[in-house]
Amino acid sequence: MISPTGAGIMNSEGLKEFLDQWVDLYNRPSFIGVDPISIPHRFTLKEDIEIAGFLAAAIAWGNRVAILRSADRMLAYMGNTPYDFIINHRDHDLKCINGCIHRTYFAEDFIYFIEALKYVYLEKGGMEPIFARYQTDDSLQPAIHEFRRIFFELPHNSRTERHLSDPFKGSAAKKINMLRRVIKVA
Numbered sequence: 001m002i003s004p005t006g007a008g009i010m011n012s013e014g015l016k017e018f019l020d021q022w023v024d025l026y027n028r029p030s031f032i033g034v035d036p037i038s039i040p041h042r043f044t045l046k047e048d049i050e051i052a053g054f055l056a057a058a059i060a061w062g063n064r065v066a067i068l069r070s071a072d073r074m075l076a077y078m079g080n081t082p083y084d085f086i087i088n089h090r091d092h093d094l095k096c097i098n099g100c101i102h103r104t105y106f107a108e109d110f111i112y113f114i115e116a117l118k119y120v121y122l123e124k125g126g127m128e129p130i131f132a133r134y135q136t137d138d139s140l141q142p143a144i145h146e147f148r149r150i151f152f153e154l155p156h157n158s159r160t161e162r163h164l165s166d167p168f169k170g171s172a173a174k175k176i177n178m179l180r181r182v183i184k185v186a
Contacts, residue, residue: 034064034068035064036056036057036059036060036064036067036068036071037053037056037178038068039052039053039055039056039068039071039075040052040053040056043082045083046128047082047083047086047121047126048081048082048083050126050127050128051082051083051086051117052071052075052082053179054113054117054127054179055071055074055075055082055110055113056071057175057176057178057179058105058113058163058164058175059071059074059101059102059103059105059163060175060178061103061175062102062103066102066103067102070101070102070105071102073101074101074110077096077097077110078114083121085114086114086117086118086121087118087121087122089114089118094111094114097110097111104162105163108157108160109157109159109160109163112154112156112157112160113160113163115154116151116152116153116154116156119153119154120150120151124150127147130143130146130147130150131143131144131147131180133146134146134147140177140180141167141168141173144165144166144167144173144176144177145166145167145168147176148164148165148166151164152164164176
């Protein structure tokens with residue numbers, strides 16, 4: 001493997017050392033407050049953590065300040081009670097959601113995510129069981145693929161699918177992998 005600096009071949013120990021340096025830099029409480037990972041950290045209920053983290057991950061591209069502002073707006077639409085809103089919302093609760101939520105993620109996308117999350121929690125037992133069922137000993141790719149397949153089982157605009165990557169179609173699924181840092185699977 002070529003080293004990240006392009007200086008030559010890097011062995012496993014060198015790669016571990018390199019990655020550990022990045023962990024030391026970013027995996028600390030002082031970094032959390034200025035990063036989208038702070039969004040799920042606001043909550044204590046497991047389902048609120050999952051939903052807030054998932055929604056923040058869905059819009060995690062671009063400027064971190066803008067991502068945080070957009071995530072705050074999504075949470076405000078849900079009364080800062082994501083799970084309760086997802087499970088108990090009615091059609092009239094969605095009427096106030098309009099316009100651009102974040103860059104190319106529009107109200108239509110957010111409303112679909114709300115409906116799909118309701119389906120995931122009420123019909124499939126939540127996010128965690130899906131990931132637990134489909135992950136393998138050495139890969140989350142099958143679990144991410146199956147979660148995405150289940151998530152898009154409801155009628156939707158195909159344009160909305162671009163907000164949730166599929167590793168079986170060549171994506172690294174970086175955002176959903178980041179989310180897995182906050183969703184614990186047994």
